[in-house]
Amino acid sequence: MPRETFRNIGLVARSGSEQALYSLRQLVHFLQQRGCNVIIEKSLDDELGDLGLQAGSRKQLGESCDLVVVVGGDGCLLGAARTFAGHDVPVLGINRGRLGFLTDVLPSELEHRVGQVLDGDYRLESRFLLDMELNRGKRVVGHGAALNDVVLLSGDSVHMIEFELLINGVFVYHQRSDGLIISTPTGSTAYALSGGGPIMHPAIDAIALVPLNPHTLTSRPLVVDGNSEIKLRVTSFRQEPLVSCDGQDGLRVQHDDIIAIRKKPQRLQLLHPPGHDFYEACRSKLGWSSRLGDG
Incomplete structure (x- = not known):
């Protein structure tokens, strides 16, 4: 059975972060190359206004988008989750924070990982609030x-x-x-x-x-x-x-x-790129030993 196709992509990011802004511009360029319609959160209009993108509130993004990409840390995704869980729109996180348990796409892998998701290769998790x-x-x-x-x-x-x-x-x-x-x-x-x-x-x-x-x-x-x-x-x-x-x-x-x-009653639909593993995340984020005998 074919996976869902994402065409209308909403972008949310941590305001005031130069790193997040850099990844946002990279992401916009990539998504437009893939023929996606990009809609940004209104709070990003001042920073990305030169790109001429459509902007809307989080509520509007939840109602009109097939996928929302959050660029920032886990805290940024937590805020987005409280909104988008009510709209049943899947959320993907690009890590521009510290730990990144929820925002698990590395900036260096942005185009490759987002491309996999757009091609229908992803894992979907349902998280309750x-x-x-x-x-x-x-x-x-x-x-x-x-x-x-x-x-x-x-x-x-x-x-x-x-x-x-x-x-x-x-x-x-x-x-x-x-x-x-x-x-x-x-x-x-x-x-x-x-x-x-x-x-x-x-x-x-x-x-x-x-x-x-x-x-x-x-x-x-x-x-x-x-x-x-x-x-x-x-x-x-x-x-x-x-x-x-x-x-x-x-x-x-x-x-x-x-x-x-x-x-x-509503749940967050959280997307992960292929190969995501909760236990590997624990090893890398929490410093667990990667093999027997490691100190």
Whole structure:
């Protein structure tokens, strides 16, 4: 069965990056040579205005494009994921950041790898996101979405916070700590990894809950089914804590607020060039040994 053909290509990039701009211009030239219609995000119009390209909002790109290419780091792709997951448009990442777990096409391989994708030679992964809802009494006072993680933090205070955790309506524990990371498999190699959480293969349908400096030696990361509904109720703190999605500006949490977290109905369609291997990415990005006996 023939693979999908990509003709209308949307471009998103990290603003203000000379490296990203260089790769963008290279990419535009290559795509036009391949006969593709290129549409750039409006924020790039000032930097690429001399090319005379059509520009649109991310919403417009999601509605009109067959493929969106993100040029930047994983953080840039995280922001794009929250928009394009709702439009079911596949996303491909060109790495102009640091680690590059999500943006896995190297700039030196840009034309070769993108050419393979345009020829229908690629891997398609479906990654789930989390929906976060902040409830105050009977009112919803905030919400957000995360491809990596939702994090409850003690905020500006060095003091611990206290909260209760419920999963599918069942009380799990009352905890004193600096907070809690609620991570998808995609986010398991990000902040959750720094907090001592498990690395989860992207195909796993699970959510990891990783305590931040808990005030007990027996509190350990917990992995639950990906369809679980997770609720946190903040019961005690010195200053108002924060809840943040993918490291964005956080929302202030008040006493007895309920933070509800569940899987988002829409998923991110993430493209990889042929030969992509999650374990090879772990070896190269995390410094794992490449063969037995390596130090």
